[in-house]
Amino acid sequence: MLSLSSRLVERAVEQFATxxxxxxKTALRFVLHLLRRDKPAVDAFVDAxxxxxxxxxxxxxxxxxxxxxxxxxCLDTRRxxxxxxxxxxxxxxxxxxxxxxxxGVYHVLGGIISPVDxxxxxxxxxxxxxxxxxxxxxxxxxxxxxIEGETTAYYIFKKLARRDDLAVTTLxxxxxxxxxxxxxxxxxxxxxxxxRIRFEP
Amino acid sequence: MLSLSSRLVERAVEQFATxxxxxxKTALRFVLHLLRRDKPAVDAFVDAxxxxxxxxxxxxxxxxxxxxxxxxxCLDTRRxxxxxxxxxxxxxxxxxxxxxxxxGVYHVLGGIISPVDxxxxxxxxxxxxxxxxxxxxxxxxxxxxxIEGETTAYYIFKKLARRDDLAVTTLxxxxxxxxxxxxxxxxxxxxxxxxRIRFEP
Numbered sequence: 001m002l003s004l005s006s007r008l009v010e011r012a013v014e015q016f017a018t019x020x021x022x023x024x025k026t027a028l029r030f031v032l033h034l035l036r037r038d039k040p041a042v043d044a045f046v047d048a049x050x051x052x053x054x055x056x057x058x059x060x061x062x063x064x065x066x067x068x069x070x071x072x073x074c075l076d077t078r079r080x081x082x083x084x085x086x087x088x089x090x091x092x093x094x095x096x097x098x099x100x101x102x103x104g105v106y107h108v109l110g111g112i113i114s115p116v117d118x119x120x121x122x123x124x125x126x127x128x129x130x131x132x133x134x135x136x137x138x139x140x141x142x143x144x145x146x147i148e149g150e151t152t153a154y155y156i157f158k159k160l161a162r163r164d165d166l167a168v169t170t171l172x173x174x175x176x177x178x179x180x181x182x183x184x185x186x187x188x189x190x191x192x193x194x195x196r197i198r199f200e201p
Numbered sequence: 202m203l204s205l206s207s208r209l210v211e212r213a214v215e216q217f218a219t220x221x222x223x224x225x226k227t228a229l230r231f232v233l234h235l236l237r238r239d240k241p242a243v244d245a246f247v248d249a250x251x252x253x254x255x256x257x258x259x260x261x262x263x264x265x266x267x268x269x270x271x272x273x274x275c276l277d278t279r280r281x282x283x284x285x286x287x288x289x290x291x292x293x294x295x296x297x298x299x300x301x302x303x304x305g306v307y308h309v310l311g312g313i314i315s316p317v318d319x320x321x322x323x324x325x326x327x328x329x330x331x332x333x334x335x336x337x338x339x340x341x342x343x344x345x346x347x348i349e350g351e352t353t354a355y356y357i358f359k360k361l362a363r364r365d366d367l368a369v370t371t372l373x374x375x376x377x378x379x380x381x382x383x384x385x386x387x388x389x390x391x392x393x394x395x396x397r398i399r400f401e402p
Contacts, residue, residue: 004295005273006266008253015249018242019231030220032292034250035257035266041219042254046247048216049235052209053243056236065207065236072206091233094205 004028009035061132063108063125065090073097073105080104084132085140086156088112088149096142104140107132112143112152121155130159138167145173205229210236262333264309264326266291274298274306281305285333286341287357289313289350297343305341308333313344313353322356331360339368346374 004010009031016027034042058064059071066072073079073093083104087093093106109124133139139160143149157168174192175184184192205211210232217228235243259265260272267273274280274294284305288294294307310325334340340361344350358369375393376385385393 005298006257006268008249008257008268009266012249012253015246018246020234021227021230026222028295029222031253033221034254035291039254042250045216045219046251048209048213049243049250050247052213052232053235053240053247056207056209065210067207067209090236094229097206 059108061128062106063110063128064093064106078103082135082137083140084129084136084138085142086129086153087142088144088152092142104138109152112146112148113155114148124152126156126159129156130161133160133166137165138169141168141170143170260309262329263307264311264329265294265307279304283336283338284341285330285337285339286343287330287354288343289345289353293343305339310353313347313349314356315349325353327357327360330357331362334361334367338366339370342369342371 004013009028012031012034013024013027016022016030017024019027022030034045055067057066057068059066059074060069061074062071064071064073066074074081080103084107085096085102085104086107086109087096088109088111090108093108096102096106107125107129109126109129111119111124113119113121113124141153141156143153153170160166160168172195173188174195175181175188181189205214210229213232213235214225214228217223217231218225220228223231235246256268258267258269260267260275261270262275263272265272265274267275275282281304286297286303286305286307287310288297288307289310289312291309294309297303297307308326308330310327310330312320312325314320314322314325342354342357344354354371361367361369373396374389375396376382376389382390
């Protein structure tokens, strides 16, 4: 148990301890670190968090986080706006962007259908997606391979207007890089044999 | 590399990444967590940090952190103000308080003598200590067992007025709980044999 002889420190420790994966000991290390820094540095820290919450907006096109009306991805004219990658949340946008392999745009659903958590189709940004799809030539489902992810993909798939010139794709399933065969579940291994690809040494 | 499509998020991530032991990935997890929380919760977070820096004071007696003029330890009349434990910093106060074994007061030096880091005796709170010691019956050196710690203790020891009714003590040296003998350095082991204590099963 950490006995802190200051209510101000105690409060700051409690707040840092609300962050994911942070316990009271680490929170105290953060607080002591901030106490040692000069006021402008702490002000910059506080301002960045305050502005984050106050100024951040949602992109009117794709519901990604945005500094203004639209996010930087939707505003980027080099990106192919006719290819729409459907993801659950902004974290997924960041993950896919980090691969550097995708040059289309996104659509952030803001969740996936999950009756257990009380999330139904009406809670997701499906209507805006259907409108955007009218001008698209491909939609990619980049949702999790859970029951919820597959249910959500299926729900949206059924809503999509049948059009011959619209490709509907999903992320490739298979074994991950660096995996030993013995640790892969049977379903994944089965699919990766069935969908085997050309060996390119 | 994490590509963040928002300068606001980028700034907040950069700020969290200045905390000790926090990289950009963890910083981003913090930021996304704060984005998901409601405004009052984020306001409470920001306020706690801002107030910490703006309102925290230094105890006029012991230089510990304090919410007002004096810290809660110095204000606590149940504590023995005639026993003064000399520590390097506020982190040490927290560590000793967490043991629940100490009922005297503290004196935070604000550092230890370290020529390499350009810290001399004048940079430490020694004058205020010497004044407080006039009314004390014991001073305890709770400084590190490094050259700097021992130099600092020796420097202060020489400054203390010789008084028959003043006990000068230091933390017990010995093997730590849970240590195997084979991993203990010879100096520590030698001292713990020379200063052996009564076996109390």
